[in-house]
Amino acid sequence: MKPKIAIIICGFSENRQFVTNSYIQSIHYSGGLPIIIPLVKSNIVLQEYISLCDGFLFCGGGDITPLLFGKEPLEKLGETNITLDYFQLQFMRYVMLSGKPILSICRGMQLLNIACNGTLYQDISLKGSDCISHMQHSSRKDISHKVTTKSGTLLHKLIGKTAYTNSFHHQAIDQLGKGLISSATTSDGIIEGIELINYSFAIGVQWHPEAMYHSTPSMRKLFLSFIYMSSLISE
Numbered sequence: 357m358k359p360k361i362a363i364i365i366c367g368f369s370e371n372r373q374f375v376t377n378s379y380i381q382s383i384h385y386s387g388g389l390p391i392i393i394p395l396v397k398s399n400i401v402l403q404e405y406i407s408l409c410d411g412f413l414f415c416g417g418g419d420i421t422p423l424l425f426g427k428e429p430l431e432k433l434g435e436t437n438i439t440l441d442y443f444q445l446q447f448m449r450y451v452m453l454s455g456k457p458i459l460s461i462c463r464g465m466q467l468l469n470i471a472c473n474g475t476l477y478q479d480i481s482l483k484g485s486d487c488i489s490h491m492q493h494s495s496r497k498d499i500s501h502k503v504t505t506k507s508g509t510l511l512h513k514l515i516g517k518t519a520y521t522n523s524f525h526h527q528a529i530d531q532l533g534k535g536l537i538s539s540a541t542t543s544d545g546i547i548e549g550i551e552l553i554n555y556s557f558a559i560g561v562q563w564h565p566e567a568m569y570h571s572t573p574s575m576r577k578l579f580l581s582f583i584y585m586s587s588l589i590s591e
Contacts, residue, residue, distance in 0.1 A: 376566075386582070406451060464560060466560075480546065506540065515578060522568060549561050
């Protein structure tokens with residue numbers, strides 16, 4: 357039986373909840389059964405979804421409300437939705453308690469960091485040093501910059517010492533959350549990959565591997581590993 361993979365909604369478009377198709381297809385092509393999880397204001401329902409599913413994918417999206425990581429909003433903060441933010445943050449923490457596999461992409465990686473009591477730069481320019489561009493103006497399938505992984509990490513094992521990735525973010529990790537390690541960075545020191553130690557499988561990446569699934573074998577390997585670990589739960 358295929359492992360059931362929860363894909364938590366990316367956000368809202370007017371009165372519609374949505375998930376971008378590339379996340380769904382990447383799970384499908386990797387051998388998982390995609391299940392879209394809507395925003396539902398019920399802790400009981402969240403626990404039922406956690407019991408139902410074997411792995412959890414947290415997707416990209418908009419900015420995260422800084423009040424949720426103990427900061428006041430700054431001028432360069434983008435549009436936020438605190439209802440969505442709180443739902444996803446609560447869901448992430450419940451999933452972590454379950455011990456089930458987690459793959460967190462872009463905003464999802466930032467959410468994982470906040471769930472572990474880390475913080476974000478509300479805009480990369482606030483880092484206080486020269487940074488490369490992290491918001492490319494080309495197709496999501498195109499590469500933008502080089503990422504270097506840390507030896508000994510799972511990400512290093514999966515994608516190698518270096519990888520060229522796309523980049524679509526203006527927020528970034530500031531203080532790393534408890535229990536997390538940085539597993540990948542760019543040349544300007546921005547954290548591009550994180551892992552939760554002493555956990556079955558919990559990886560966050562700042563780029564969008566789902567958009568590079570068909571063009572880059574290492575991005576497929578990331579999804580395949582996530583699905584494999586989730587399959588061990590379903591057995």
